[in-house]
Amino acid sequence: MTIEDRLREALRRRTGDGHLPDGFVARLIRDLPAREPRRSAWLRPARGVVSAVTLVVVVALLLAVARPDLLGGNPGPSAIRSQEPTVRGSAAALGTTQIPAVNPGAGPTMTPGPTATGPSSARYDDGIPREFDGQPVLHGLAAVSSRLKAVPDMAPFLVGGWVRVTPPDVPMSCPALAGTTWLNSCRGPWFAFLAGTSAFPLAVPITFHFVTGPPSTGPVVVKVHVHDPRAPECGAQAPACAQAMVVERILWTGDSATDPRPLTIGLVRQVLAPLDPGLTLDDDRMAIGGCDAESASAVSYEANRAPASGPAVLSVAIEPSTVARERSLGQAPGAAAALASGWRPRGPICGESGTGAGGKTTWVAYRALAVANVVVSVQTSITLTAADQSFVERLASGLERAAGGG
Amino acid sequence: MPTREDLVVAARQGDEAAFASLVEMDGPGAMRLAKAILTSRSDAEDAVQEAFFRAWRQLPRLRDAERWSAWFRRIVVRCAIDVTRRRQRVKEIAPTRSTSSPIGGQGVQAALVQADPSAATADLVASVADRDLAARALASLAPEDRALLALRFLADLEVPDAAAALGIRLGTAKSRLHRLLARLHDEMEADG
Numbered sequence: 001m002t003i004e005d006r007l008r009e010a011l012r013r014r015t016g017d018g019h020l021p022d023g024f025v026a027r028l029i030r031d032l033p034a035r036e037p038r039r040s041a042w043l044r045p046a047r048g049v050v051s052a053v054t055l056v057v058v059v060a061l062l063l064a065v066a067r068p069d070l071l072g073g074n075p076g077p078s079a080i081r082s083q084e085p086t087v088r089g090s091a092a093a094l095g096t097t098q099i100p101a102v103n104p105g106a107g108p109t110m111t112p113g114p115t116a117t118g119p120s121s122a123r124y125d126d127g128i129p130r131e132f133d134g135q136p137v138l139h140g141l142a143a144v145s146s147r148l149k150a151v152p153d154m155a156p157f158l159v160g161g162w163v164r165v166t167p168p169d170v171p172m173s174c175p176a177l178a179g180t181t182w183l184n185s186c187r188g189p190w191f192a193f194l195a196g197t198s199a200f201p202l203a204v205p206i207t208f209h210f211v212t213g214p215p216s217t218g219p220v221v222v223k224v225h226v227h228d229p230r231a232p233e234c235g236a237q238a239p240a241c242a243q244a245m246v247v248e249r250i251l252w253t254g255d256s257a258t259d260p261r262p263l264t265i266g267l268v269r270q271v272l273a274p275l276d277p278g279l280t281l282d283d284d285r286m287a288i289g290g291c292d293a294e295s296a297s298a299v300s301y302e303a304n305r306a307p308a309s310g311p312a313v314l315s316v317a318i319e320p321s322t323v324a325r326e327r328s329l330g331q332a333p334g335a336a337a338a339l340a341s342g343w344r345p346r347g348p349i350c351g352e353s354g355t356g357a358g359g360k361t362t363w364v365a366y367r368a369l370a371v372a373n374v375v376v377s378v379q380t381s382i383t384l385t386a387a388d389q390s391f392v393e394r395l396a397s398g399l400e401r402a403a404g405g406g
Numbered sequence: 407m408p409t410r411e412d413l414v415v416a417a418r419q420g421d422e423a424a425f426a427s428l429v430e431m432d433g434p435g436a437m438r439l440a441k442a443i444l445t446s447r448s449d450a451e452d453a454v455q456e457a458f459f460r461a462w463r464q465l466p467r468l469r470d471a472e473r474w475s476a477w478f479r480r481i482v483v484r485c486a487i488d489v490t491r492r493r494q495r496v497k498e499i500a501p502t503r504s505t506s507s508p509i510g511g512q513g514v515q516a517a518l519v520q521a522d523p524s525a526a527t528a529d530l531v532a533s534v535a536d537r538d539l540a541a542r543a544l545a546s547l548a549p550e551d552r553a554l555l556a557l558r559f560l561a562d563l564e565v566p567d568a569a570a571a572l573g574i575r576l577g578t579a580k581s582r583l584h585r586l587l588a589r590l591h592d593e594m595e596a597d598g
Contacts, residue, residue, distance in 0.1 A: 003591045004559060004587070007544070007555060007590065008560070010541045010543075011555070011559055011560040014441060014541060015438035015439075015441040015442050015556075015560065017434065017438075018434030018435060018436070018437040018438035018441070019434065019437070020429075020430075020433045020434060020437060020454075021451060024433065024455075025426050025429045025430055025433070028429055028455055028459075029425065029426045031459075032425070032459065033463055282575070282578055304578060304581055304582075
């Protein structure tokens with residue numbers, strides 16, 4: 001009997017006939033959740049118009065950038081912004097809401113901003129600009145909460161943070177949310193104010209639902225408003241929708257100040273190559289937890305091969321800064337901390353698993369090694385061996401040298 | 407009798423009776439898939455229930471009714487893995503080292519033979535232990551790996567379809583499958 005046949009048999013035994021529990025279907029139908037509200041009737045026919053208008057606007061802005069003389073004017077703010085080497089995406093190319101174009105009267109009043117200057121050079125510790133186009137960028141829940149209490153109106157304001165986008169073909173889970181509205185449509189993206197903080201569960205009432213150009217994973221500065229006129233569409237959750245920050249437009253998506261530092265995935269790969277020649281690291285689209293940092297700003301890479309019996313790297317999570325990594329994993333950096341005993345949160349061990357069978361079962365521990373802005377998940381024996389110790393020490397030493405520019 | 411596509415179209419328009427028929431039609435398959443990924447029946451039931459809830463909410467976005475099976479399978483896998491993730495979070499919050507190591511064949515035999523040392527019982531236990539080698543090897547895997555094996559060998563999907571259901575690249579699925587089979591082969595050979 002082949003291994004495949006034995007697996008098929010084991011799986012069939014494990015799963016049985018799939019019999020549903022008594023009353024399962026009736027209970028499920030009784031408890032079916034509400035569906036997302038469909039778009040308003042007035043909005044549907046207008047979608048084509050919106051697309052056409054958007055296309056015209058984009059073409060006009062591109063022309064303004066490339067050939068301002070064709071439009072008979074001096075380079076405008078968009079052109080100035082696009083020439084700034086630090087801005088990765090011009091505002092015109094990034095997401096905007098549909099509502100102002102379709103029904104300007106229903107949307108929030110746009111406050112004329114000062115001359116466009118892009119992001120300020122003054123930054124928060126995770127690289128988010130403190131100002132954009134001369135307007136303050138609120139960063140952190142406390143700052144936003146203060147703003148909402150002080151000015152509870154529809155005037156838009158700017159918020160900086162980190163988004164984590166789940167691929168559209170991967171359904172999201174939000175079982176804790178009651179009902180489904182445009183505020184909690186289960187699609188993300190997930191948002192965190194500070195790099196290194198968790199974006200799960202959705203703790204911040206902010207939605208990108210009406211942004212036509214979806215954001216990418218990474219840092220953002222967005223223009224938001226509260227008291228959205230569409231809040232009544234949320235039915236029983238209208239008060240929550242009214243309080244939510246609705247993203248009107250994505251203004252900025254990062255620059256060199258938000259690139260990971262001091263360690264990049266390239267440097268980490270260089271350190272790992274001599275230690276584990278067979279190791280390759282893939283982007284981890286699933287972003288399963290384990291020892292990985294689960295913050296919105298972490299980029300995770302997964303080892304694309306079976307863990308060896310000895311010490312091995314399982315995954316790498318890279319935060320944009322050491323401060324962000326410290327927020328994400330407040331563990332002391334270096335080999336000594338990684339080799340210490342004990343479970344998280346105080347110890348480095350975040351998991352265990354047993355492989356093999358019978359009396360030959362081998363247990364391994366998953367340890368977190370923190371160096372600068374990086375967390376490496378390392379598999380070791382439960383009782384550390386000399387090989388484990390040497391592997392972790394050499395890995396830590398290599399990463400520390402790379403982080404120090406050595 | 408309405409086809410599955412007919413039911414999907416009707417359910418998409420809000421017909422709860424049609425959706426109930428879909429649950430009856432595809433529930434057992436979903437339950438088998440969830441039980442292959444998860445370790446407890448109650449977890450599997452939670453995952454399947456959540457998968458149907460999610461499918462109901464998102465059904466209006468499924469334009470092609472013929473894609474229902476693949477679409478719903480992906481949701482089931484995702485929900486099952488989400489359940490394991492939540493369990494893992496609970497474990498990390500209350501970190502106590504698990505003492506429930508996988509029960510080995512020798513351990514099972516020893517325990518049962520000690521309880522009833524008759525020769526007939528010992529033979530039966532030996533047979534069960536031998537048959538369960540693959541089951542125990544499966545139980546030692548990560549849920550994502552069990553999901554891949556279940557999609558390939560229980561649902562009999564081709565590797566590209568299994569990769570799509572898991573939301574991973576084809577190359578990743580192939581390499582994972584290769585090393586999983588090699589690992590399981592080694593483990594079963596060592597035990598068998």
